[in-house]
Amino acid sequence: MKINVFGNGKMNKIVLYGVPLDCKELKNVIDEYCEDVEVIAFTCDSYYGIKIDRDGEEVDTISLGTAQRMLKQGEIDGLVTVANRSNYIIIRKYIEKEIWHHPRFYACPLNVLPTEPKTEELIRSIFSNFTGAEINTLQFLVTENCNLKCKLCSHFAPLVKEPAVYDFKQFKKDLYRCSELLPNTSAIGLWGGEALLCPNLEDYIEESYKAFPYSTISVGTNCLILKNASRKLLDYMKRDNFKLNLTIYPPMEDKIEEIIGLLQKEGIRYRLSRTNVVTEFGRRYELSGNNDIDERYDECFEKFCTTVINGKFSPCYFPLLSHRFNEYFGKKYFETEDEIFDLYDESLTKEKVGKIMLTPLRSCRYCGTMDMEKWERCPQNSKLSDWVKDA
Numbered sequence: 001m002k003i004n005v006f007g008n009g010k011m012n013k014i015v016l017y018g019v020p021l022d023c024k025e026l027k028n029v030i031d032e033y034c035e036d037v038e039v040i041a042f043t044c045d046s047y048y049g050i051k052i053d054r055d056g057e058e059v060d061t062i063s064l065g066t067a068q069r070m071l072k073q074g075e076i077d078g079l080v081t082v083a084n085r086s087n088y089i090i091i092r093k094y095i096e097k098e099i100w101h102h103p104r105f106y107a108c109p110l111n112v113l114p115t116e117p118k119t120e121e122l123i124r125s126i127f128s129n130f131t132g133a134e135i136n137t138l139q140f141l142v143t144e145n146c147n148l149k150c151k152l153c154s155h156f157a158p159l160v161k162e163p164a165v166y167d168f169k170q171f172k173k174d175l176y177r178c179s180e181l182l183p184n185t186s187a188i189g190l191w192g193g194e195a196l197l198c199p200n201l202e203d204y205i206e207e208s209y210k211a212f213p214y215s216t217i218s219v220g221t222n223c224l225i226l227k228n229a230s231r232k233l234l235d236y237m238k239r240d241n242f243k244l245n246l247t248i249y250p251p252m253e254d255k256i257e258e259i260i261g262l263l264q265k266e267g268i269r270y271r272l273s274r275t276n277v278v279t280e281f282g283r284r285y286e287l288s289g290n291n292d293i294d295e296r297y298d299e300c301f302e303k304f305c306t307t308v309i310n311g312k313f314s315p316c317y318f319p320l321l322s323h324r325f326n327e328y329f330g331k332k333y334f335e336t337e338d339e340i341f342d343l344y345d346e347s348l349t350k351e352k353v354g355k356i357m358l359t360p361l362r363s364c365r366y367c368g369t370m371d372m373e374k375w376e377r378c379p380q381n382s383k384l385s386d387w388v389k390d391a
């Protein structure tokens with residue numbers, strides 16, 4: 001299949017901007033499927049001036065400044081970035097405003113690369129304008145309970161008193177609704193609380209594979225009960241597009257080698273948090289809610305933590321989970337309803353979701369700058385002062 005993308009009767013010269021490996025892969029896709037498009041260069045400032053070699057073929061790298069100038073002066077017919085929401089928000093800082101609104105500045109969703117078969121619609125999406133609904137990890141909180149109970153847990157898991165497991169039927173329904181609204185999702189994260197406390201977690205994994213066959217499926221765990229995982233669950237974790245996200249806290253520090261040994265023996269892909277052991281937690285929430293929303297949003301990486309639970313979603317987990325705090329302390333301290341969205345609202349479209357994902361949250365007013373404290377467990381009878389900066 002060869003597609004005439006622009007249909008203007010000429011060969012259109014384009015430049016690709018992004019991570020070199022993604023650019024190389026995208027070039028291969030364009031070469032194979034696009035009749036009237038020629039990739040003439042990659043743009044990556046850290047490789048600027050180097051020819052990137054792939055299978056004996058060399059492609060020039062030019063600076064982003066040069067690529068933007070060429071687009072403005074009509075020397076190239078398009079500048080394409082390979083983007084999901086987080087790298088889009090990061091790269092937009094480097095792109096001139098004029099380019100941003102240029103009709104030939106395109107954002108190719110990241111999942112164009114692994115998706116097979118490559119349909120015409122998929123190939124055409126390489127040359128689409130960014131919607132905002134390109135998600136890096138879509139987090140489903142399969143259980144809100146946790147067996148570790150860290151003080152300052154940003155999900156308020158130690159304050160959840162009753163068993164709180166994501167009902168499987170509802171999960172399945174929500175998962176497929178998300179696959180309609182957010183098809184450009186690079187990874188599905190099954191998170192908690194402690195995800196391994198979710199009974200029949202393998203069913204949640206299996207359903208995620210089915211609903212998002214070209215996304216990575218990952219499970220987040222503090223590893224406390226990993227060695228008790230059933231044979232069935234371990235087998236479900238062995239697939240190529242699965243990744244176990246390990247976060248090690250001090251009580252498990254001396255077990256790291258044992259855990260890694262188990263995963264290597266089983267052939268399960270994993271990712272260990274960069275610091276290996278989390279020894280500090282951040283104190284951030286402020287009851288006063290006086291923070292500057294735009295400033296806090298701009299600086300915060302949690303805005304990429306698009307979270308889904310029980311038919312609702314939010315661009316960040318805080319609006320969805322703050323009720324746990326309010327219930328525990330018996331007062332509506334945090335008012336975050338504005339950013340809790342109903343997945344089944346009939347007026348929702350991909351475009352509307354994209355807009356939601358790019359809009360600072362009113363809830364950000366409760367988040368101050370992060371003060372780091374030594375990690376410890378949450379006391380049994382927790383006080384406000386265990387959680388917020390201004391109790």
Ligand code: SF4
Pocket residue numbers: 146147148149150153154155156157158192193194222
């Ligand atoms: S392990 Fe994670 S979910 Fe559990 S209490 Fe600690 S931070 Fe929260």
Ligand code: SF4
Pocket residue numbers: 296297300301302303316317318319361363364365366367
């Ligand atoms: S509410 Fe805003 S500032 Fe707070 S964690 Fe979420 S995105 Fe970050």
